[in-house]
Amino acid sequence: MAEAHQAVAFQFTITPEGIDLQLSYQALNQIYLSGVRSWKKRVSRIRNRVIKGVYPASPSSWLFVVIAILATMYMRSDPSMGLIAKIQQHLPLSLHVSLSAQGQTMLSALVFSTLLWFSLILALRFCLKLLLSYHQWIFEQHGRISNTTKVWVTLLRLLSSRKPLLYSYQTSLPHLPVPAIKDTLSRYLESVRPLLTDPKFKRMTELANQFESNLGNRLQRYLKLKALWATNYVSDWWEEYIYLRSRSPIMVNSNYYGMDFLYVTPTPVQAARAGNTITALLLYRRKVNREELKPVRLHVHPSTVIPLCAAQCERMFNTTRTPGTETDVLQHWQDSEFVAVYHKGRYFRLWVYRAGRLLSPREIEYQVQRILDDPSPPQPGEEKLGALTAGDRIPWSQMRKQYFSSGVNKRSLDAIERAAFFVTLDNEEQGMRGEDPAGNLDRYAKSLLHGKCYDRWFDKSFSIVIYKNGKSGLNAEHSWADAPTVAHLWEYTLATDAFQLGYTEDGHCKGEVDRSLPHPQRLLWDIPSEVQAQVHSSLAVAQALADDVDCHVFPFSEFGKGRIKKLRISPDAFIQIGLQLAYYRDRGGFCLTYEASMTRLFREGRTETVRSCSNESCAFVKALEGGEAEEQCRCLFKLASERHQNLYRMAMTGAGIDRHLFCLYVVSKYLGVESPFLKEVLSEPWRLSTSQTPVQQIELFDLKNHPDYISLGGGFGPVADDGYGVSYIIVGEDMINFHVSSKYSCSETVNNGCVDVQLQYHRDFRRLKGLHYSFLAILIPAVMY
Template sequence: MAEAHQAVAFQFTITPEGIDLQLSHQALRQVYLSGVRSWKKRLSRLKNNFITGVYPASPSSWLFVVIAILATMYTRSDPSMGLIAKIQEHLPVSQSLSPQCQTVVSAVLFSTLLWLSLIFTMRLCLKQLLSYHRWMFEQHGKLSNTTKIWVALVRIFSGRKPLLYSYQGSLPNLPVPAIKDTVKRYLESVLPLMSASEFERMKSLARDFESGLGNRLQWYLKLKALWAANYVSDWWEEYIYLRSRGPIMVNSNYYGMDFLYVTPTPIQAARAGNTLHALLLYRRKLNREEIKPSRVPGTIIPLCAAQCERIFNTTRIPGEETDTVQHWQNSDYLAIYHRGRYFRLWMYNAGRLLSPREIEYQIQRILDDPSPPSAGEEKLGALTAGDRVPWAQARKQFFNSGINKRSLDCIEKAAFFVTLDDDEQGMMGNDPDGSLDRYAKSLLHGKCYDRWFDKSFSVVIYKNGKTGLNAEHSWADAPVVAHLWEYVLATDSFQLGYNEEGHCKGDINPNLPKPQRLSWDIPQECQEQISESLEVAKALADDVDFHVFPFRDFGKWQIKKFRLSPDAFIQMALQLAYYRDKGMFCLTYEASMTRLFREGRTETVRSCTSESCAFVKALESGEDRDHCRRLFRQACDKHQHLYRLAMTGAGIDRHLFCLYVVSKYLGVESPFLKEVLSEPWRLSTSQTPFQNVELFDLVNHPEYISCGGGFGPVADDGYGVAYIILGENMINFHVSCKHSCAQTDSHKFGAQIRRALLDLLALFCPDQNEPTIAGNPQTKKDL
């Protein structure tokens, strides 16, 4: 109970001589320092809000405007055209000030109004400029004069030294596409997937919808677009994620992996020390808005940063009808799970963040704690892995008061969740392929009870020093989490580092209070519900078939030599691989971002097109090589065009989804929308972006390369494929499906992907045995 005594600031007893007051100066000092830190954060937040609010101007520009106005008045000219005199007449303190003071105050007020007007005008101009997207459809390296002028104007109106959220007020709203355009592109996307009779029937449904109910639904959607910052995002979060009543483990959550070839230290506590410290350094930069705004790669065009607000101190709260995402402003501790016990670890002492060595010391205390879990505690996390309704009911019934509520609040309000795993994971020398598959499954679902799947993200530290994370999907998309994880990996290895023994650097404060063990009183009825949720979760986890493999034969460098988009190249390879695997084509989902717009999230790129199908059929039937190349380039160009349409708000699926939601609110049925929204995505794909390129030196240190991340299968009879393009010569793939479907096999499909990539390379390099090595500064040997 030592930690309990340290939490008491004072004690008193009543004696015959009076009240005996005993103060704990150390505790009071901690209270004082905590308060100082809290107020510093509030002032910093206010300062950043002000700077962001006046961007693209700067606070100092106000002084410049005031001085300029006063200077012109000194020359006996009136730049306000009489407005300063009008303000002077209506000053409430005009009688108590001298005429000269009245003039100065009036001039300052006019200057402030002028300054605010200029800010509003600049932001409006920048918003209009950022609404221009023709540049994205122009050929690389051949910009039109209009686009060149636009780039110059964007630079002028973008201001200097933006904070993370500086561009939020200048981002345009997501436009609502025209019904006829969406219907036309939809029919075009399903043409290669339907028979002639099926397509004619769908065409008839689409025509009736476009001329009838669609216009009525569109009117409501346009009304929402005028009122809301983004007409899609809130409904997408609620109906796709929060209203889902099935398990979020595997079905929704996704994971990110550690370095592929390197483990910076084999000491579990030490790796935790650096990793957790780096995560909180990122949070500090996030709170101070010191993270540079994300931009479209290779451009000055900013992306929406709204999703960054909920990275930390965020939890998904279960409900019987719908879940909610709860975010707290701050949290000074972490929730940690180890061998069935839950702990609270305070990350600040005397108002400062614990050093990596101090965190390692605290983590080691948890690892050395011999206490057993209390009844029902060990597998409590299974409630977050099973169906949502039983978890919501159990939370309401058993965690609504007493010590259970206090302990649950501790987990939910923590900055994030940490699992100290007793297993060893990563690429093992004796079985590199199988070990990566097991590593992926461990991060995706673990033992189904040793992760807290409701937290915004959970960090997993394995016994051998490997790390990874599992992220909840409703609050943000993978690029936001990937940016965080890349920073953590780079900071851990290249900035914080370890000593010769593998421990964190720095000194230890031995007086740190011990991590606090959370207490539970879980009745038998609740334990039975935990067991039922665990049974559901284990059945789901055991059904997942995963295959992770690094493709090192060639990469981005070689693809760009062909003047092709690496993403389009990989998507065509996936189409070829699926056709060879199934003997048919399927509706294909590729995630694209819409963060060019305020509060933008994702849109769907339908990668299976008439052009891609024509190429695959031509290649498989052995047609002329030049003809296949021409068809391949046409397919890649079409894919790039669809990707750009999706990024610029002219996608198909989010628009149809929102029209469907409106129809449900109005209580009307649309056979067209019902059929569209029920179509299965048997091939669901996503590219994980590599963003913090400047933090890594892949030329001199190619071994420090992440394996990316992945997700579970979307359809019971389909595949989920995540891939990350790393450096110039490597692409990592994460393939998932279900054992219960006899027609899918992740390893077989992975082999088909590898074969398809090599065949596409051979299509363009028929006479070159090792095209990836010749003339390339980074060879396979380096990896």
């Protein structure tokens, strides 16, 4: 509607007397104000580039250097040791003619001061990079800090004392190092030792030794060359080969979900919840664009923090994954003033700015309500069009190229792909409610993971789902960023919605409404029969995948990290070892276990794998199940938790196993050589894939005064067909929320009537679900003093 509104900003008619030009001053004013907003953004970007470009110095420090140099020269001293005079000699001839000798000296001093200032900035940045390359602090025990780390803390505090912008640290972050191939192979063999029999381990050791002595060193040289040239030797290949080149559906297999508050729904009014949620997301986008968000940092010391790479924030909004025949492409636009909305089979473009002004939450609610009240039916082929993004990628690529590259279809598809994000107004009710709260919670998770397979746009960087009863959630595409980045956005959105924007007593958004707002624009389509046939095919593929996935969400509130930390044990290690115990009881053995760890201590870092199934964790589980003495179990558990923590720290600091081997494998493919060792390693299934969702902005949630405002976190589908996907979030001191997924088609993971004796949960839960309940209760007595 905005295009139409601007199109009538001026009208003209041709008369015998000439051209009669009629101007709409209201429309021209709208265009003017919109242009002002655009220029403000450009000025803000330029300003931020200057500020972050000179970090850790400040633009004002240039003036200090200039004054200091001029003051020194006034005292008849030459701080430049003759350089100012040399600069003066090399000034253009025109300046020699137009400027006096004193003016030439002043100009030369100014040039020298600027060059000195730039040199100081580079020196400070180099020093900061050296300091951020020091990672020994992460391996030191709490309360036992070495003198080296104490000095490091002091220097780091001095160099990073200025308030940084979101991207201020980017150029100072170190590059991810390439581990020595011998160390990686040694760590790999150690990780698979508890999973292999003696003959199989001997064979794997021989393969590793052959690889190291023959092909490995050659591949390593190429990888080191890439590490010298590229910002990060892993991230681009990881994004392309793990995500973008996958030709299978991204729904369930790649995309993941985030949930609303567990116990609270801030308003039952669907349009109002949409109004506040969309507003909160756009306020977050404004902070990202202006770089007003604080960089995410790890606390090393009460007054010292380590920055994490913020590169993933750049593609958070206005981003879409577009399908290709061989590989998909991530497309990002600088800005968009609208969101795409889906409701009952219809697509809309909802403008969220007017005349350069962000609409109020009440106005967005008003516009959303207009969409909800719109009685028009879907156009032929429109209702299930989103299934193209849920099925296989190649058919979607072919349909997009052939039928969506021109005309009305291209304009409507552009509106979706260029939108800030996607919004689904779901006509179902979800959440932990009714007579079967546990079952409804599971259905809520499944709905967010795949919905009806056609009512989400899975290609968007993220899609927001607002349910009929006011419950909300999101579905995120994985290639552009990892879960912690989206979790940071979602934390801000939930907190801003509930605690800052708020609602009136009758559940509506606050603020005034301009009822002259143009209606949301209905997107038009011309869907031929060939596309409709492919929509049905893609929907069948997606529906089969969705029907095969079982999800279970379990809020565990018997105890949380408060009680675990009193044992002087890492909560994450506690849970991971518990998962090993649960899996052992489920299958009678151990499996290759994936835990996601971040490498954002390095520039453009993404993730690394922590192989949680270790010799130490297996020894503890066997001892506990074998009825060993309590003291022996306690000792083994402590060793297992310390080992897990060390593995996690090594992964964070660039000494992981799997990304290095993955990149060596990519190099081998480019060289056209085969490695039996790498082929076998890369084909090993992760039957237990786990991830912790970190709570990054605790200050946003006042759990003391508002204990019901607890986030459920999010989850993902299983990685292996015969395995489990386990996500967990540690909330406050007394709760851990778990998300477990598996496939019905696997006989090993379907219901077999597991009974949890201690906590007496339902008989029809799958084995790991029941063990999920029990392992914490069983594990605590084993480690309590």
